[in-house]
């Protein structure tokens with residue numbers, strides 16, 4: 001697994017170990033996740049700290065692997081916009097090289113972490129979009145995800161079967177925490193009695209809990225490569241599309257603190273409602289958590305002092 005020390009990666013390692021699999025991680029630990037990496041090693045994961053751009057690191061990491069889960073990336077619109085050259089190297093070039101090396105090393109499947117952001121701004125966001133729907137990325141990050149998906153699905157992959165998973169925006173608490181994701185950020189800010197500025201409050205977006213995201217990957221790995229190879233699945237639940245306005249309301253139900261103002265800005269025009277019927281019907285995948293569950297869990301962890309300073313920049317991908 002690449003990016004196994006990340007927000008989704010650590011719960012995924014736990015999920016895969018629990019299913020009896022042997023797990024090796026290649027991760028640069030860009031965000032200083034050494035304690036998460038130590039925790040994984042103690043649990044039996046082989047952790048290699050290295051760069052997916054490094055051919056030797058890829059070679060060592062891929063040795064003997066039959067399945068590759070590719071999570072490592074420069075993640076999110078702000079992080080990609082800040083250094084487009086780096087994100088091209090990591091997200092596009094290294095992903096292509098990883099797929100080629102995985103094929104050479106004899107892996108039979110590759111799961112690529114893509115995003116529902118690929119749908120961008122839909123002409124009618126009230127009708128949930130399926131995997132067949134038009135891709136209209138509105139950021140460099142999503143453009144790069146679309147580019148890799150296309151290359152993986154159209155490429156000559158030999159015996160390697162790629163599957164692209166388009167994750168909804170992830171939320172929930174995890175060992176490598178991120179507070180730069182909408183649900184987590186809003187909950188933290190209101191919990192801390194801060195002023196919260198919300199833009200695009202009417203825009204729809206789907207959300208998935210981080211442990212459900214990890215379970216979805218395990219479910220895809222449980223299916224035969226013939227069944228899921230060369231295919232794309234949205235990962236989430238059809239009832240879990242929310243407007244930012246709805247998220248604020250859900251948080252407000254639990255904590256009355258903080259002040260919210262709604263502001264108009266044009267810089268994040270993503271507006272999409274997504275259908276998750278395919279993964280449910282094809283693979284029987286159902287999420288276990290809802291956004292209200294995730295908010296409640298997060299508030300409990302904040303109240304318990306599990307994040308001594310939840311505003312610490314280590315919890316963001318752009319510092």
Ligand SMILES: NC(=O)c1ccc[n+]([C@@H]2O[C@H](COP(=O)([O-])OP(=O)(O)OC[C@H]3O[C@@H](n4cnc5c(N)ncnc54)[C@H](O)[C@@H]3O)[C@@H](O)[C@H]2O)c1
Pocket residue numbers: 002003004005006007008009026027028029030031050051052053070071072073074075076090113114115116166167168169170171176178181317
């Ligand atoms: N979190 C979400 O809402 C979300 C939604 C859709 C898709 N995704 C995708 O899921 C994947 C994981 O995202 P995440 O939220 O866990 O983010 P994350 O930033 O926590 O994890 C990414 C990991 O990649 C590692 N990494 C970065 N550059 C590297 C390099 N050059 N070599 C080796 N490792 C490197 C980082 O150290 C980090 O551990 C990403 O591909 C992301 O695009 C995430």
